[in-house]
Amino acid sequence: MPSLALIHTVPGLAATFKPLALRELPHWNSFNIVDESLLQNTIRDGALSKKTMQRLGQYVFSAIDAGADAIVVTCSSLGDALDAIRPFSSVPLFRIDSGMAMAAVERTERIGVLATLPTTLGPTSRLIEKTAMAANRNCTIVDKLCAGAFDRLIKGDRDGHDAMVIAGFRELATSVDLIVLAQASMANALSSIGETGSSVPVLSSPELGMAYVATQLSPS
Numbered sequence: 001m002p003s004l005a006l007i008h009t010v011p012g013l014a015a016t017f018k019p020l021a022l023r024e025l026p027h028w029n030s031f032n033i034v035d036e037s038l039l040q041n042t043i044r045d046g047a048l049s050k051k052t053m054q055r056l057g058q059y060v061f062s063a064i065d066a067g068a069d070a071i072v073v074t075c076s077s078l079g080d081a082l083d084a085i086r087p088f089s090s091v092p093l094f095r096i097d098s099g100m101a102m103a104a105v106e107r108t109e110r111i112g113v114l115a116t117l118p119t120t121l122g123p124t125s126r127l128i129e130k131t132a133m134a135a136n137r138n139c140t141i142v143d144k145l146c147a148g149a150f151d152r153l154i155k156g157d158r159d160g161h162d163a164m165v166i167a168g169f170r171e172l173a174t175s176v177d178l179i180v181l182a183q184a185s186m187a188n189a190l191s192s193i194g195e196t197g198s199s200v201p202v203l204s205s206p207e208l209g210m211a212y213v214a215t216q217l218s219p220s
Helices: 013-024 036-045 050-065 076-088 098-107 118-134 149-154 158-172 205-217
Strands: 003-008 029-034 070-073 093-095 110-115 140-145 178-181
Touching: 003 013, 003 050, 013 029, 013 205, 029 050, 036 050, 036 076, 036 118, 050 070, 050 076, 070 076, 070 205, 076 093, 076 118, 093 205, 098 118, 098 178, 098 205, 110 118, 110 158, 118 140, 140 158, 149 158, 158 178
Parallel strands: 003 029, 003 070, 070 093, 110 140, 110 178
Antiparallel strands: none
């Protein structure tokens, strides 16, 4: 069976992606690589540094050495690095938010981007812009940062994190037709659209991302 490697910067995401990988790629095995410091250092530096990009590249090549036939990076803050690494990878290399960006651009032109980290807001917005350009779509992107929410999450305050995400969603929903969640770690916060009190749809990267990966890896 072919093997899929998933590179995470939030430990809890390994459990989130395991059933998605089984569902979308039932004939593949999967394994996880987790390094919180990749995200921690990006937050500390305020941007994705060359050193962190180099370290991510080392994980990609290590996954290939371990037998990976394809690789998914589940941290959107690291997404911009993949364009530099991909030409040197001998296996398909995916960023988890690609499927989400494609779905958003296909559905509407007024797109909101909701994030809990400033280091994720830029990469996600740029990906949607590039995706819209490739699809010849004239999209307007409005972003919103839920400042402090990620700090609550890493301290174990999931309820506090989710409440801040919901509040940010309600504010952003007044000016857009659709909202994307910039981080996979936000996916559970808006598990029910009814909780937000808004009819504006929400897209998150885990399910859409893995579904997209499956279309690229499944035989035609």
